Amino acid sequence: MQRALEINSMIEIKDLQKIYNGVRVVNIPELNIRTGETVGLIGNNGAGKTTLFRMMLDLIRPDKGEILSKDKNVAQSNDWKNYTTSYLDEGFLIDYLTPEEYFYFTGSLFKLSKAHIDSELTNYTEFFNGEILNRGKYIRDLSKGNQAKVGVVASLMQEPELLMLDEPFANIDPSTQIRLKKMVKDLSAKKRITTIISSHDLNHVTEVCERILLMEKGKIIKDIATNSNTLQELEEYFSVLS
């Protein structure tokens, strides 16, 4: 039984801690994210969401504990990079490239041909709303929302097994938010992609994610399977907290 559970877990966190200036910004004794789960990460500013993402992507070193992706420590093995894509912020974009060049480049890292990427990109025509492709602009000249679109699509397009998005709904317009929700839901339903999304929008998160992790001061204080009452429960929590 124990064995079966381990094989099924995509991310396993053990006794993870990160300390800045004596403050524990992330403190997670144990967390398991199973393959195919869609997990929403919520919490007020400073709760430690982005720090947790960065540790999962091996961008900062934990002070204690470890993160296993498919049973391998992300800090010691590079294997996770072969099935993980992510978009946290503009620091992930090469801003002097055109969007097309960026897609070709990230695609080439996954051995996808240009033709393949061009055909993939047609799936996103609606999502891009005519503002990304063939506009003759570098990424740095795009608006924040459009930059986010480039980053999100670049990570979706590789068909990863594990997808991490930090506040993908921020900065983008309502129609795009709705399209993005649909895309993420489809991906996790059809291809069993494990997805971790953080957001400040409780509506979106409860709609997309089947499991919600609520962070406060570095700790995961709630771990709930989404049901019809979840949104109300979360709203109550946040309104009391202020």
Added chain:
Amino acid sequence: MTLTFLSQQWKAFWRSQNKGKSLAMRIVMGILVLYLLLNVLFVAFFMDKILMKTFPDQDILQTFNSFIIYYFLMDLIMRFQLQELPTLSIRPYLHLPISKNQIVNYLSITSLATAFNLTPFLLTIPFLVKVLIPQHGLGAFWGYMGCILGLTLFNHFFSLWLKRKVNLNAFWMLAFFGLLLIIWALEFYFNLISLSNISKDFFNTIISESYICVIAILLAVVMFMINHSYLKSNLYLDELQTSKTSVKSSTEIPYLDRFGVVGDLAANELKLILRNKRPRSVLMMCIMFMFYGLIFYNNPKYDGYGHIVFCGMFMTGIFIINYGQFMFSWQSAHFDGILSSRIQPEDFFKSKFLLFDVFSTFCFLLTIPYVYFGWKVLIVHFVMYVWNLGVNTILVLYFANQNYKRIDLTKGGSFNWEGVGASQWILSIPLMITPFLIYLPLSYFDYPEVGLAAIAIIGIISIFSREFWLRKLVSIFRSKRYAIAEGFRNQ
């Protein structure tokens, strides 16, 4: 209001995250400027002697007068190259109830604090006191002062105005230099005008009728108004941001395609260099350096190989040295993306080697015409090319692993100390010294050819053992990656 701006700028400086670094840089810069000003003062005090020596059969005051206009032309060109536009990051103020006049006034007034405005006075006052006052009295002196003040301020505001124009449209720069070229041609080629005579006549008039200096001051006032109104009418966010958007095309570099991921990475970096201001200016520097040899090879004083070793290393390796010293800061803005993507560190480093190889080869080919100065020049260049590819690439990449300083690619290159840290200074030592450690002892005992051969052999061995060094570099990179990424995240 100006005082409030000043105090907020003051806070911005002291509270910035890397204040220690910028403070140290400012002190260094301050000392440098002070030293230059001292030199100016030195020249100023002995100006009469210098003029007398250089033009013994002319009246020194006349010589001085005829030079003033050239000085201010030079001053203008220098300002155009080096003077910085005053930067109050005005974005947070534009939407507040602060009148545009106040913002523009602040920008204009603070811009005056530059060494460029001090030099003309330092340079002329001692001379005028020594020569002019005894001959023509105080009235003439104040006339001169008025003129110099007027011309200085005119230059100041003209160069600011021109720089802003050029930022929006590079055509203005062409027009400016074209005009200078025409004046130069008219004077020296066609002999139609003589600036020195104009200058002489004007200042001779000042000596007798000193109130004429009002003309120069009026010029400055007019220029101030032009600059003021230009700034005021362009104080919009979208217009202050440079670069009129032209359509950007997605270029491919077919040659690099054959190297797979490594080639893609190198192609990306090539785009980085061509599409951003700061690395582009580094590239321009590299091209300028191709003329470095002319300084030495023309001079019969130098013989032997020593100076060719030096020049050859710089000319064939200038890209490695100049661009490589700031690695990986060039990519600081998207370093998180690189780390979390599927790029293997080995490929990352291989792409750097590829880039170095391509550029060095290119530089070597460009220096082939130096064969005019003898075959040995070409041979030494080739030896140093091999050395650069073998040793300096590894050296530079080793130090790149120790470099945690972020660079903003969009800022210009000259006098930009961002991203400069200890690692660049330390790097320059082994870079300059090692080839001479090998060459000089052997050449001292009269075996310069053996010294060259030793350099070549070490270079070749390093090239063939690259895989080994690559693994070393990668393992250092793995242990340093958090620190590098952390440093690059600090804006």
